[in-house]
Amino acid sequence: MSIAAQKILIIEDEPKIANLVKDFLSLDGYESLLVHDGALAIDSVRSYQPDCVILDLMLPNVDGLTICKEIRSFSNVPIIMLTARVDEIDRLKGLKSGADDYVCKPFSAKEVVARVESVLRRSALNFATQSSENTFSYKDITLNLDQFTCLVNKQAIELTPVEFRLLLAMIKKPSVVFSRETLMNHCYDDQRIVSDRTIDSHMKNLRHKLTAQTNNEQFIQAVYGVGYKLQ
Numbered sequence: 001m002s003i004a005a006q007k008i009l010i011i012e013d014e015p016k017i018a019n020l021v022k023d024f025l026s027l028d029g030y031e032s033l034l035v036h037d038g039a040l041a042i043d044s045v046r047s048y049q050p051d052c053v054i055l056d057l058m059l060p061n062v063d064g065l066t067i068c069k070e071i072r073s074f075s076n077v078p079i080i081m082l083t084a085r086v087d088e089i090d091r092l093k094g095l096k097s098g099a100d101d102y103v104c105k106p107f108s109a110k111e112v113v114a115r116v117e118s119v120l121r122r123s124a125l126n127f128a129t130q131s132s133e134n135t136f137s138y139k140d141i142t143l144n145l146d147q148f149t150c151l152v153n154k155q156a157i158e159l160t161p162v163e164f165r166l167l168l169a170m171i172k173k174p175s176v177v178f179s180r181e182t183l184m185n186h187c188y189d190d191q192r193i194v195s196d197r198t199i200d201s202h203m204k205n206l207r208h209k210l211t212a213q214t215n216n217e218q219f220i221q222a223v224y225g226v227g228y229k230l231q
Helices: 015-027 038-048 064-072 088-096 109-124 161-172 180-187 196-211
Strands: 007-011 031-035 052-056 079-083 101-104 135-138 141-144 149-152 155-157 220-223 227-230
Touching: 007 015, 007 038, 015 031, 015 109, 031 038, 038 064, 052 064, 052 109, 064 079, 079 109, 088 196, 101 109, 109 161, 135 161, 141 161, 161 180, 161 196, 161 227, 180 196, 180 227, 196 220
Parallel strands: 007 031, 007 052, 052 079, 079 101
Antiparallel strands: 135 141, 141 149, 149 155, 220 227
């Protein structure tokens, strides 16, 4: 029995770029669906059920940041943002809206395929372990690797793949201070250069989601000049 190809939803209003990325993904065995209008994006995510979304920042009718936030309200599908804006602030806005990665235009189609492969590997959470244990708990937080779920006070909260990996790294070693570099290595396995502000942005989102379920109890503590720890 053949294995179904992983599905990539490409939301990009420039047909030349969209078709080029689709062709390169096809060469690596991926199935792709193209959407050129922001107004059709959410319905396409719901109906196509992609394994990864490639999302352009500038789209007609509905912009990429708005679409990203709405996707995050119902799905943890990995999202790679495409942007022509090279300013770091614009990149951080994409991360804060829930994107897992970004690629700046102009880019090579091979780079986009490599990023897709990377986020899919990370979202699979293929952690090497000598035990069959798939659940990690600390205080009122429980992570289940098989189901990719996070419970806080027995209430499910939605985490992006990056947020999940950040929390998992810390929950395995509570009270240990993790440097930003160490956390970057847990989140990105392709040796890219990622700024401290990128990790800080993801961590801010994660802390907000956790405290929202715990009457503002601060589980994650920032250690000035070093990094973060679970307390």
